[in-house]
Amino acid sequence: MTDHVTPDQIDAVLAHVDAGLDSSLERLYALLRIKSISTDPAFKAECQQAADWIVGELKTIGFDAAAHATEGHPVVWARGPEQTGAHVLFYAHYDVQPVDPLNLWHSDPFEPVLKTDAQGRKIIVARGASDDKGQMMTFIEACRAWQAVTGSLPVKISLMLEGEEESGGKNLPPFMEAHKAQLGAADIALVCDTDMWDRQTPSITTMLRGMVGEEIEITCANKDLHSGMFGNAARNPNQLLAEIIASLRAPDGSVTLEGFYDDVAEVSPEIKAQWASLGFDEAAYMGEAGLSIPAGEANRSLLEMLWARPTCEINGMSGGYTGDGFKTVIPAKASAKISFRLVSGMDPDKIRAAFRSHVQAMIPADCSVRFTSHGGAPAITVPSDGTHLQQALNGLSSEWGKPAVITGSGGSIPVAGDFKRILGLDTLLIGFAQIDDAIHSPNEKYDLASYHRGIRSWVRVLAAFAG
Amino acid sequence: MTDHVTPDQIDAVLAHVDAGLDSSLERLYALLRIKSISTDPAFKAECQQAADWIVGELKTIGFDAAAHATEGHPVVWARGPEQTGAHVLFYAHYDVQPVDPLNLWHSDPFEPVLKTDAQGRKIIVARGASDDKGQMMTFIEACRAWQAVTGSLPVKISLMLEGEEESGGKNLPPFMEAHKAQLGAADIALVCDTDMWDRQTPSITTMLRGMVGEEIEITCANKDLHSGMFGNAARNPNQLLAEIIASLRAPDGSVTLEGFYDDVAEVSPEIKAQWASLGFDEAAYMGEAGLSIPAGEANRSLLEMLWARPTCEINGMSGGYTGDGFKTVIPAKASAKISFRLVSGMDPDKIRAAFRSHVQAMIPADCSVRFTSHGGAPAITVPSDGTHLQQALNGLSSEWGKPAVITGSGGSIPVAGDFKRILGLDTLLIGFAQIDDAIHSPNEKYDLASYHRGIRSWVRVLAAFAG
Numbered sequence: 001m002t003d004h005v006t007p008d009q010i011d012a013v014l015a016h017v018d019a020g021l022d023s024s025l026e027r028l029y030a031l032l033r034i035k036s037i038s039t040d041p042a043f044k045a046e047c048q049q050a051a052d053w054i055v056g057e058l059k060t061i062g063f064d065a066a067a068h069a070t071e072g073h074p075v076v077w078a079r080g081p082e083q084t085g086a087h088v089l090f091y092a093h094y095d096v097q098p099v100d101p102l103n104l105w106h107s108d109p110f111e112p113v114l115k116t117d118a119q120g121r122k123i124i125v126a127r128g129a130s131d132d133k134g135q136m137m138t139f140i141e142a143c144r145a146w147q148a149v150t151g152s153l154p155v156k157i158s159l160m161l162e163g164e165e166e167s168g169g170k171n172l173p174p175f176m177e178a179h180k181a182q183l184g185a186a187d188i189a190l191v192c193d194t195d196m197w198d199r200q201t202p203s204i205t206t207m208l209r210g211m212v213g214e215e216i217e218i219t220c221a222n223k224d225l226h227s228g229m230f231g232n233a234a235r236n237p238n239q240l241l242a243e244i245i246a247s248l249r250a251p252d253g254s255v256t257l258e259g260f261y262d263d264v265a266e267v268s269p270e271i272k273a274q275w276a277s278l279g280f281d282e283a284a285y286m287g288e289a290g291l292s293i294p295a296g297e298a299n300r301s302l303l304e305m306l307w308a309r310p311t312c313e314i315n316g317m318s319g320g321y322t323g324d325g326f327k328t329v330i331p332a333k334a335s336a337k338i339s340f341r342l343v344s345g346m347d348p349d350k351i352r353a354a355f356r357s358h359v360q361a362m363i364p365a366d367c368s369v370r371f372t373s374h375g376g377a378p379a380i381t382v383p384s385d386g387t388h389l390q391q392a393l394n395g396l397s398s399e400w401g402k403p404a405v406i407t408g409s410g411g412s413i414p415v416a417g418d419f420k421r422i423l424g425l426d427t428l429l430i431g432f433a434q435i436d437d438a439i440h441s442p443n444e445k446y447d448l449a450s451y452h453r454g455i456r457s458w459v460r461v462l463a464a465f466a467g
Numbered sequence: 468m469t470d471h472v473t474p475d476q477i478d479a480v481l482a483h484v485d486a487g488l489d490s491s492l493e494r495l496y497a498l499l500r501i502k503s504i505s506t507d508p509a510f511k512a513e514c515q516q517a518a519d520w521i522v523g524e525l526k527t528i529g530f531d532a533a534a535h536a537t538e539g540h541p542v543v544w545a546r547g548p549e550q551t552g553a554h555v556l557f558y559a560h561y562d563v564q565p566v567d568p569l570n571l572w573h574s575d576p577f578e579p580v581l582k583t584d585a586q587g588r589k590i591i592v593a594r595g596a597s598d599d600k601g602q603m604m605t606f607i608e609a610c611r612a613w614q615a616v617t618g619s620l621p622v623k624i625s626l627m628l629e630g631e632e633e634s635g636g637k638n639l640p641p642f643m644e645a646h647k648a649q650l651g652a653a654d655i656a657l658v659c660d661t662d663m664w665d666r667q668t669p670s671i672t673t674m675l676r677g678m679v680g681e682e683i684e685i686t687c688a689n690k691d692l693h694s695g696m697f698g699n700a701a702r703n704p705n706q707l708l709a710e711i712i713a714s715l716r717a718p719d720g721s722v723t724l725e726g727f728y729d730d731v732a733e734v735s736p737e738i739k740a741q742w743a744s745l746g747f748d749e750a751a752y753m754g755e756a757g758l759s760i761p762a763g764e765a766n767r768s769l770l771e772m773l774w775a776r777p778t779c780e781i782n783g784m785s786g787g788y789t790g791d792g793f794k795t796v797i798p799a800k801a802s803a804k805i806s807f808r809l810v811s812g813m814d815p816d817k818i819r820a821a822f823r824s825h826v827q828a829m830i831p832a833d834c835s836v837r838f839t840s841h842g843g844a845p846a847i848t849v850p851s852d853g854t855h856l857q858q859a860l861n862g863l864s865s866e867w868g869k870p871a872v873i874t875g876s877g878g879s880i881p882v883a884g885d886f887k888r889i890l891g892l893d894t895l896l897i898g899f900a901q902i903d904d905a906i907h908s909p910n911e912k913y914d915l916a917s918y919h920r921g922i923r924s925w926v927r928v929l930a931a932f933a934g
Contacts, residue, residue, distance in 0.1 A: 222757030228878025232763030238781035242712035290689030296699030411695025
């Protein structure tokens with residue numbers, strides 16, 4: 001095959017996808033029936049079974065594929081035929097979340113069914129339908145269609161499919177390190193694990209916030225004390241912790257750590273204009289959480305706060321007696337789990353150091369604090385002028401009949417950081433999930449349209465990469 | 468018997484106490500062997516048994532005594548023969564704390580033994596030895612000695628002995644209400660449930676802090692949120708709660724509620740001088756808790772902070788994920804249990820209202836707070852110029868050969884408030900426990916000297932009341 005594809009070829013491949021949708025669905029169902037719950041050791045064999053099933057599928061469409069053992073569940077690594085031109089490395093994950101509470105499911109989570117929802121939309125209901133087996137299969141089925149119609153693939157394709165995304169993902173970075181040269185030979189990484197902007201608008205996420213996770217435990221007295229005997233005398237670690245936490249945000253909503261915003265760039269007018277064009281409904285977004293007043297920095301748009309501004313969140317805190325009733329204790333200890341979401345330019349180590357020094361300075365001489373790191377990763381930004389980004393946007397736009405949009409995400413996808421750090425690759429996050437897919441929850445679903453047009457989208461994006 | 472007692476009579480009664488100490492101890496042991504753990508329903512029969520045992524003892528020394536059923540454990544009420552002159556109402560409790568962790572006890576908690584401690588002191592080791600069966604028996608044995616030697620009691624004595632002090636004490640106030648006229652006919656209440664100032668110095672506690680208990684639950688979002696998706700957007704209730712808690716204390720350690728100190732009187736120079744003469748060791752007191760820097764208002768002595776200044780303590784707080792590891796959640800709710808210790812003059816209702824209004828003012832329009840009261844009681848102060856106080860001080864001083872001291876307590880003893888509120892009675896808190904008695908803990912003990920000289924002290928105090 002050449003490194004160019006013709007419009008006729010694309011049309012033929014798309015027609016093949018349309019005609020073969022039912023058998024595509026059967027293959028997805030076969031994968032969804034495998035209970036690959038990675039976090040539960042009881043399902044270890046099913047994780048292996050899912051990996052093996054995928055390897056089998058990939059072999060039928062011309063990939064050199066194998067399930068590589070790790071200390072946890074296998075990594076599926078598949079390499080397509082050599083091609084001139086682009087080389088893409090596709091990532092998705094075949095493991096799924098546990099299904100409890102099972103009683104809230106309306107059908108067996110591992111017996112996929114096609115239903116019609118209240119809006120008349122066809123949906124595929126099963127654990128993993130959206131996160132991430134359905135998304136993974138959009139790509140594999142696109143490859144299958146190219147292979148079936150043209151006998152080959154439009155670009156060189158490698159796949160690296162993880163079985164531990166829902167359970168910590170500890171074994172993937174070492175795998176990447178071990179196969180750095182071959183994996184890193186790709187030009188761009190593709191991750192299919194994200195949402196569309198809305199049901200009509202495809203999107204590519206190019207900004208992901210990074211993270212620093214910290215836990216602090218403050219110790220004051222050497223034992224729990226009676227508040228009658230020691231109230232006013234003994235430092236109360238709950239009070240001290242509250243003062244520390246309160247001090248992390250200024251009244252204007254900004255984070256007070258020294259140098260926190262030093263490396264944060266303002267969003268360019270070009271990006272701001274693009275975001276403005278998205279028609280993001282702030283009130284609806286806040287309303288989804290039952291809220292109406294954004295809590296972050298004053299005078300910034302909500303999208304900017306979420307995608308382009310760092311945050312400090314108290315994910316958990318506890319100290320003293322928290323059971324039923326009342327106990328007049330002054331506890332010895334209090335603790336909190338605190339995370340910082342970082343944006344492009346911020347150094348996790350520098351932020352962690354600024355946090356620790358801020359806290360330490362507030363600890364009285366007769367008290368102490370213990371810090372525990374819960375990891376850190378920098379933010380990810382894909383240059384908005386890159387060739388692959390433009391090609392992928394073009395491919396998506398041609399499928400959906402409207403311009404694909406570039407979005408940020410307030411969340412963090414660690415594998416994108418690993419691609420950059422270990423393999424030196426930028427990542428394009430392209431997914432077809434919807435916000436209401438109920439991932440991680442009972443009755444997870446994937447729109448049939450997400451599946452069908454997701455496959456078609458990859459057909460076009462791969463063609464676009466072929467130039 | 469007359470309303471006067473002679474020095475010879477007192478000497479004879481004291482000699483009787485000394486000579487009968489072994490049989491006094493046997494009676495205490497008999498009571499200590501009864502497992503009257505009030506909080507555990509499994510020991511209901513034992514609580515009844517303890518009440519009945521005490522009733523039997525009191526009948527043998529001339530009291531009209533009965534165990535009165537309540538919705539919980541019985542109240543023992545005993546009335547001595549009519550006398551001219553003073554009428555005292557004695558309170559103690561016959562129930563005890565649970566004994567776990569049992570493996571930390573060096574002997575069976577319900578098989579009292581006389582041991583010699585590391586300082587060569589004789590100690591009675593058993594659950595309840597100090598709190599409060601031993602203390603209770605000092606009074607009963609003093610009555611027994613008066614009865615044995617003189618055939619009567621020096622003053623009119625009523626006893627009201629509770630079986631639920633360690634489990635909420637809910638049924639005592641209704642009992643007091645029901646028998647208000649007769650119980651309230653006493654001139655003064657005596658409570659034997661407190662410590663000596665030190666092993667050489669008896670004390671009467673005349674100031675007890677009151678308390679207001681509040682619980683607040685703050686709700687922001689309508690569900691737990693992902694901190695990537697909502698960090699900066701959604702108000703974090705942990706952050707909000709921390710800001711509220713931090714706002715309760717000013718940098719100088721004072722409590723910031725509006726009007727908090729309005730009704731707080733400065734300690735009189737006379738009382739300050741008396742406290743100064745106590746030789747209180749601030750560093751040792753703080754050192755007991757492993758601390759060195761008092762946390763309360765700047766420029767006040769520690770005793771003043773503890774006895775005569777109100778406090779605000781965060782007894783518990785929690786919100787979000789507090790288990791192992793890390794979860795990037797923005798919780799929907801956060802809550803805290805907060806108590807205020809009040810001093811004389813402060814109105815619990817006013818303080819509660821000030822607190823609620825302070826908190827409410829900090830809640831953003833799209834969030835809410837729910838308040839739960841955990842009770843309240845004003846502080847207790849016994850007028851320092853009262854006749855009974857002087858008589859009791861004189862009685863104690865004559866026994867111990869040095870002036871008895873007047874102390875405050877940072878804690879709250881609700882029954883003293885009930886005596887005032889329901890019966891209109893002032894309370895003298897006179898006890899012989901030591902700070903190291905390990906009440907509520909394994910290996911609870913009562914010094915043999917506390918028991919012996921406690922009995923002798925009551926002999927003298929009762930004589931002093933007789934004038």
